[in-house]
Structure formats: structure tokens, C-alpha cells
């Protein structure tokens with residue numbers, strides 16, 4: 108991203124034309140980054156709560172007074188004795204995804220303190236573990252070579268909305284005659300532009316992948332040589348897949364068996380024709396109970412056909428495992444010394460904030476320090492999350508750009524800098540270039556980078572380890588050490604990793620066996636099934652007469668999770684929170700397009716506008732996320748109805764594994780009559 112600065116003010120951001128993957132283009136939301144940075148509601152001073160929790164009344168205080176008081180509150184907890192520091196919990200996710208403003212100085216601080224560790228599962232850990240137990244890590248095809256593929260399956264990804272830079276390569280392939288198939292319950296913007304769309308029920312991808320394998324086997328569309336040399340457990344997987352006829356899978360997926368046969372024929376044809384076939388998986392498909400196993404099955408497919416032999420063949424879910432990040436240097440886990448704090452899963456923060464002290468759990472959570480995340484809006488099962496944040500005996504500090512739903516519950520609200528104001532380095536989870544983020548402008552108001560806030564907090568705590576004085580440019584250099592040429596980063600803003608063009612053409616998977624592991628001895632050793640299988644949803648479609656609709660909540664195109672929701676020009680495009688519903692489901696409930704509906708289940712009620720839309724398939728409703736609660740009708744958003752149930756692998760949330768019922772809102776009906 109290039110920033111144009113005039114008189115100390117950032118007046119324009121644009122994609123860097125010199126960076127091949129960016130190619131001069133930013134997505135719509137990030138192209139509004141100056142509007143976001145200079146937003147009239149940017150937090151510019153430290154604030155202290157003066158009203159009740161959740162109301163969001165604050166008064167301005169000095170940095171020194173805020174940090175002094177926060178340090179005193181933390182010291183009081185820690186000084187109660189051994190392991191008492193575990194009552195302190197950091198809560199953070201990616202923010203703008205930088206390695207330095209993410210977990211560097213903050214991690215050092217919490218390690219020194221002995222705070223509870225946070226299991227950062229909210230996005231990708233089910234798929235991440237699925238990949239690790241199959242390919243050996245977050246590794247795969249190089250994204251640019253999708254442009255040369257002849258068949259691309261876009262699986263659980265709305266690329267146009269959430270991965271624009273991949274979409275450019277897919278379009279290039281399309282122009283060269285490639286066929287594009289989208290596999291997604293929602294007829295997304297991306298599905299509109301593909302040759303075919305397979306609108307399966309959420310959480311049924313594993314069944315579809317097994318049926319594709321069935322067809323590859325019975326038609327002998329296999330690369331026997333690749334299977335023999337570079338895979339592990341083929342006989343076992345073969346036996347399992349043969350139990351999955353297209354008819355069996357079609358019943359579960361809610362699609363026609365002919366669609367499965369046709370997809371298998373397209374995928375299998377690439378074996379005989381020696382043409383590359385590629386799968387762009389994304390995280391949308393792993394937000395269900397069986398997400399980890401589904402990713403294992405899909406990641407196995409290219410090894411059946413030998414697609415990995417081509418640089419334009421294989422699968423890509425994430426490239427982040429290719430980046431040589433020196434986490435130990437950035438985060439200094441050695442500062443823990445003899446302390447062995449417990450780990451809290453960020454995806455069950457609702458339940459965990461409400462848990463009393465016990466032998467198994469340890470102390471109740473007494474202090475929460477939130478940065479780079481907006482859990483009150485984005486974590487599942489919001490009524491529990493809100494109840495937890497509302498606890499009078501919880502001390503909460505929030506580092507933010509804006510007064511988000513989470514910030515409303517803060518005891519101290521500290522102003523953080525944006526990407527335009529601080530230094531950082533970024534890995535990617537699509538392409539394979541390390542990126543440098545230089546500060547373009549001075550910090551606004553009294554805002555400080557996360558790193559600086561933790562540096563100063565460390566000082567107030569009396570921490571003397573010299574690592575607490577490393578500055579941001581030193582941290583940027585440390586992130587990759589010698590593995591990335593920092594001068595190149597300084598010169599051009601990006602530095603390409605030296606990775607092979609066809610990484611698994613000759614095996615060499617980073618698994619324990621060096622093969623693509625259909626059978627994982629590591630999973631078997633944990634008492635789990637060593638072979639991937641279709642693991643049904645926790646809330647299985649058609650299992651509940653009370654809640655007959657499956658709900659998914661993928662992001663609205665112009666928001667980034669809950670970021671940008673408060674940027675006016677973007678919110679004007681999105682309008683208001685929306686539920687997409689198929690005409691058949693709406694008719695069955697007497698629901699009219701444009702009216703307000705109640706979406707509900709055993710966890711709660713969420714009200715928003717409904718749109719009868721071809722983007723929804725029968726039986727599935729799409730509630731686009733993630734709106735700020737305070738901008739919703741009753742001060743709620745879609746996570747009011749999602750659950751804290753976790754995935755098969757990776758302890759991740761199951762946002763898209765959620766049954767609901769929808770009805771026309773009674774208030775509206777009475778006002779009509």
C-alpha cells in the first residue's frame with residue numbers, strides 16, 4: 108500500500124503497482140483507510156470509565172495516570188502469590204495482522220507477568236490443524252500459478268469479497284480457458300462469476316470430498332505412481348472412500364448426485380490430459396464441527412490425481428507456514444521462567460469469563476487486556492460474552508482505534524495507532540512475500556503503538572529486562588532475522604520468499620513421514636481417527652423441528668470482520684444488517700422481502716431486515732457479518748445466536764454450524780394491522 112502525504116496529512120492510499128500480487132489495487136474497504144484513520148470518532152486520548160459497564164461513559168485521563176493505575180491493579184493480583192498472575196488474561200487477535208503490533212512486546216509483557224496464555228483459535232485453527240496433519244503445515248501452491256490452471260475449485264471462499272488478489276489470477280486462468288467451480292452454500296459474488304456453483308449444505312464438504320474420491324477410484328482417474336511414492340495410508344483411505352457413493356453424499360450435501368459425478372469427471376479428466384487442476388480452499392468451510400476433517404479430505408485430493416506434479420496444480424488454503432518467523436525472538440517465552448500458566452481458549456471467552464475459581468480451571472479471570480480484537484462483537488454466543496464483560500469485579504483494559512462494542516465495557520480505554528502511524532512487518536496467508544509497513548504520518552492525538560503501550564506498562568511494573576526497550580524497527584528486523592533481506596524490505600516494501608515452484612512434485616511434504624498423510628499417526632496417537640472422515644455438523648440440518656434452518660454468517664463485502672463497520676462511506680454501501688433467505692423458505696413463513704425478522708434459537712434472538720434472495724439456497728439463511736452490536740436493532744448482532752461449541756480439530760468456533768428459526772417480527776405485524 109502506498110500512502111501519499113501532504114503537509115503531514117495522509118491524503119490518499121493506493122495499491123503498490125510495483126508489487127506483483129497487489130498490482131496497484133486495494134480492496135474497497137482498505138481503499139478507505141484514510142477516512143478510517145481521520146474518522147471524527149478516532150480515540151485520541153486515554154479514557155477512564157465513569158458510568159456503568161457497557162454504557163460507554165468515559166473521562167479523559169493522562170497516560171501516566173492510566174498506566175500507573177493499571178500497573179497497580181495488575182500488581183495487586185500478581186502479588187497474591189504463586190500462579191495468581193493467571194487471573195490476568197490477554198485477549199487479542201490479528202488487528203491489522205502485523206507481527207510487531209501483534210504478539211511481540213505484548214507477549215513479552217504477559218510472559219514476564221505469568222498471565223494466562225491465550226489459545227488464538229477464532230479464525231483458522233481447525234483448518235490449520237487439518238493441513239498440519241495432512242500436508243505438514245500451512246503450505247501449498249504458490250498463488251500466482253493459479254493463473255495457469257485448467258480447472259479451479261474455489262471451495263469455501265468468497266474470493267471477490269475476501270481474497271481479491273487471488274481472484275485476479277483466477278480470472279486470468281478463466282481467460283486462458285480454465286473452468287471455475289465454486290463450492291459454497293451461498294451464491295456469493297464469486298459464485299456468480301464461476302462456470303458452476305455447487306450450493307451444498309453447510310458442513311457437508313467432507314462427504315462431498317469422499318464421494319469425489321469414490322468416483323476417482325471407480326473410474327481409475329488416479330495417479331498410481333504418485334500415490335505409491337508420495338502418500339501414506341492410501342489403502343485405508345481407498346477403503347473408506349469406496350463407502351461414499353455419489354448418491355450417499357448427495358443426500359447429506361443436499362445436492363444432486365449428477366453434480367458430484369460431473370465435478371469428479373472434470374477433476375479426474377486432468378489426470379489423463381496431464382492438465383493442472385487446482386483447489387483454492389479458504390477458511391469459510393472450516394467454521395463447522397467437522398471443519399478439521401473436511402480440510403484433511405480436500406487437502407488429500409491433489410495427491411490422488413498427482414496434481415502436485417504441476418506448479419499450477421495442488422491446493423492452497425494458507426501460505427503462512429512458509430514464512431520463517433522467529434517467534435521466540437519476538438515473544439520471548441523464556442521470560443516465563445518457572446511459571447507454567449494455563450491456556451484459555453479465546454473462542455469460549457463467554458463461558459470462561461463466567462467461570463468461578465476451581466481446581467481444574469484455576470483462579471477466576473479478574474483482569475482482561477484486550478488489543479487487536481473486538482470480542483463483544485465477534486466471539487460466539489454473545490449473551491454469555493456480554494454477561495462476562497459486564498462483571499463488576501472484572502478489570503478490563505482495551506487498546507483501540509474506536510469505541511467499539513468491547514470498548515464500552517473498558518475500565519481504561521487506551522488510544523492505539525493505525526497502520527499509517529506505526530512500523531510493522533507482515534506475513535501473508537495467500538502469497539509468499541514478506542511486507543514492511545513504515546509509518547507514513549505521526550501518531551494522531553496521544554495515540555501510541557501497541558508495542559509502546561506495553562513497553563511503558565512494563566516500565567510501570569518495574570520490569571528491567573533489556574528486551575522491554577527494543578524499539579519497533581529493531582522488532583521488525585527481528586521478526587524474520589536473516590531469513591529475509593531487511594534492506595530489500597526497506598528498499599521496496601516487500602521481499603519474496605525463496606520457495607519452490609512446484610513444492611510437492613516429488614513428495615517432500617513437511618510431515619513426519621515426508622509424504623502426504625492420509626493416515627496420521629499423530630492423530631491416532633491422540634486417540635482420534637487417524638484417517639479423515641465426514642464429521643457431521645453439531646447442529647445437523649433436519650435434526651430439529653424447532654430450528655429447521657441452517658444459518659451461516661460470512662462477512663459483508665465492505666467490512667473486515669467488525670472493522671470498517673463505523674466508516675460511513677462503507678456502511679452506506681452495506682446499508683443495514685441483513686438476512687438473505689430463499690423465496691421458498693420465506694413463503695412457508697409468510698415473510699415478505701424487506702421486513703424485519705426475528706432469527707432465534709435456544710441461545711438468543713437477533714432481529715434484522717430480511718431480503719428474499721437468490722444468494723440463499725433453500726434451508727439455509729445467510730446473515731452477513733459482523734456488524735457492531737450497537738448499530739443493530741436491539742443492540743445485538745448475529746453472534747447472539749451462534750454457539751461456543753468447538754471443532755473436531757483445532758478447538759475453533761463453529762460460527763457456520765448453527766440452526767435457527769426465522770419469523771416475521773411481531774411488532775411489525777401489529778403495526779401493519
Ligand SMILES: Nc1nc2c(c(=O)[nH]1)N[C@H]1C(S)=C(S)[C@@H](COP(=O)(O)OP(=O)(O)OC[C@H]3O[C@@H](n4cnc5c(=O)[nH]c(N)nc54)[C@H](O)[C@@H]3O)O[C@H]1N2
Nearest residue numbers: 263264265268269293309310389390391392662666667668
Ligand atoms: N471483505 C472482507 N475480506 C476479508 C474478511 C472480511 O471480513 N471481509 N475477513 C478476513 C479474514 S479474518 C478471513 S479469516 C478471511 C475469510 O474469508 P474466507 O476464508 O473466504 O471465509 P468466509 O468469508 O468465512 O467464507 C467464505 C465462503 O464460505 C462459505 N461457506 C460457509 N459455510 C460453508 C461450508 O460449510 N462449506 C463451504 N464449502 N462453504 C461455506 C460462505 O458462504 C462464504 O461465501 O477473509 C479475510 N478477508
Ligand SMILES: Nc1nc2c(c(=O)[nH]1)N[C@H]1C(S)=C(S)[C@@H](COP(=O)(O)OP(=O)(O)OC[C@H]3O[C@@H](n4cnc5c(=O)[nH]c(N)nc54)[C@H](O)[C@@H]3O)O[C@H]1N2
Nearest residue numbers: 200202203230479480481485506507508523660668669670
Ligand atoms: N458470526 C461470525 N463471527 C465471526 C466471523 C464470522 O465469519 N461470522 N469471523 C471470525 C473471524 S474469521 C475472525 S478472524 C474474527 C476477527 O475478530 P477480531 O480479531 O476481533 O477482528 P475485527 O473485528 O477486525 O476487530 C479488530 C479490532 O482491532 C482494532 N485494531 C486494528 N489494528 C489495531 C492496532 O494496531 N492496535 C489496536 N490496539 N487495535 C487495533 C480494530 O479497530 C478492531 O476494532 O471474527 C470472527 N467472528
Ligand SMILES: [Mo]
Nearest residue numbers: 229230231390
Ligand atoms: Mo479470520
